[in-house]
Amino acid sequence: MAGVVIIGGGYGGLACAVRLGKLGHDVTLVEASGTLGGALDSVSRDGYTWEAGPQSLLVPAVVRDLFRKSGRPLGSELGLEGDDGLVPLDVIREHRFVDTSVLRLPSGSRRGQIEAFDELGAGLGASWDAYVSDFDEVWDLLRRHYFEEPWQRDSLPTDVARLLGSRDVLHKHLRRVFRDDRLATVAGHTFVADGHDLRNVPVWAGVVSYLEQLFGAWTLPGGLHRLRDLLVARLETRGVRVLLDTPVSDVVVRNGKAVAVRTAHGQEIDADAVVCAVDARRLPALAPYVARTMPAMPPVVTHLGLNGDVPDLGHEVVVHGDPLIIIRPGGQAPEGRTAWTLIGRGKLAEDMLLVLARAGIDVRQRVETRVDRSPVDLVSAWGSSPYGVRWQGRGTVKQRLGPTTPVAGVYAAGANATPGAGLAYVGLGAALVATEIGPA
Ligand SMILES: Cc1cc2nc3c(=O)[nH]c(=O)nc-3n(C[C@H](O)[C@H](O)[C@H](O)COP(=O)(O)OP(=O)(O)OC[C@H]3O[C@@H](n4cnc5c(N)ncnc54)[C@H](O)[C@@H]3O)c2cc1C
The missing domain is CATH 3.30.70 (Alpha-Beta Plaits)
Incomplete structure (x- = not known):
């Protein structure tokens, strides 16, 4: 058995590697740069340390599940008893609007959010709550058939296909449901911040506001990049072979099936299965299948x-x-x-x-x-954008890869394979790939 070769050692690649290692696969993680983690990293200078990328995460159950399913719970790794170390934020972010008014958006609290919007203007709490509550069914449907269950492009349940195929875009929807522009600004913020144009973002993707309200945003004392360190340590526990400074130049496909990856150094690494956790446009064997995608550029x-x-x-x-x-x-x-x-x-x-x-x-x-x-x-630095694929309307869901791809034996994970950047979606995507590949 040649095992599974994972291309890219960002959070997506790391999460796949530890999960597949736990499932008994012989895993090789191939990383172009000299370090693992991709955007999940820190930057240090003159005694200061900053997060290079993520500072908080949504849906903490996803990262908890990753640690539990790949070995020990997160809290045990951190040496904590009965606590997993993640800390909920009280306020997700403070919005300072152009008109100088301010909204501090509470994290994980419906009542708190209603009160905060009411402080911004009478009746705005109900308006915000109605917008967010509308995603209750969307989340329930997508969680069961899209986020937590490997989905097949051409055999989606009718209601999921209808939702994902809807032409409704966030820009118009927000103009329609909010009479106060500031609410539209808050609802659209994460997409604008991640490099998208609201005219091209499907309405269902707005479910992120629901996730912020329901589960809240969470941090890890000392910085989220510590997750990277814990996952790197776990690679060793799971016996994952790591190749650093080894850019992958392509997937080798024979008789319609992936059999190896080729490195920029000309080496071929045999594979029974390949996980692409980078921008597939960079790999000629996969590029034709993602020719219509564009990256959401970093800021x-x-x-x-x-x-x-x-x-x-x-x-x-x-x-x-x-x-x-x-x-x-x-x-x-x-x-x-x-x-x-x-x-x-x-x-x-x-x-x-x-x-x-x-x-x-x-x-x-x-x-x-x-x-x-x-x-x-x-x-x-990261070989592609950690923000993944830019929204270009409803078609984007089917134009990007993941969790499966049209090439037999190739799977896709990471920000390029999920509906938007963020550790929650990337973590869910890695779980889908592990489910698809299954135990060794
Ligand atoms: C400034 C910033 C702030 C962010 N803030 C948040 C936040 O607060 N919360 C949140 O949840 N998310 C945040 N994100 C998004 C989050 O960082 C990403 O969703 C996530 O890290 C993406 O992981 P990834 O593995 O898909 O990609 P990446 O992190 O981009 O990793 C890709 C890896 O693949 C390697 N690679 C690339 N090409 C090749 C190749 N050909 N061969 C081998 N290896 C290759 C790269 O070197 C890199 O290590 C932020 C991102 C940025 C940039």
């Missing part, structure tokens, strides 16, 4: 090391406008200092610090260290 990211007094901002602050700037103040810093990450989208014609100063958050005199990473830097 501009600036990590800041700040000294002295800076505003105390909570977990995440979104400064709306064009450009859109997200402040994530949760990095680790030396005593008396603060580590922020800025994420920018839109018209970034000037420095994000200047835009923030104009919005009343002026830390220009406080900067002692900064690391700027452009979208190009990020794509070249």
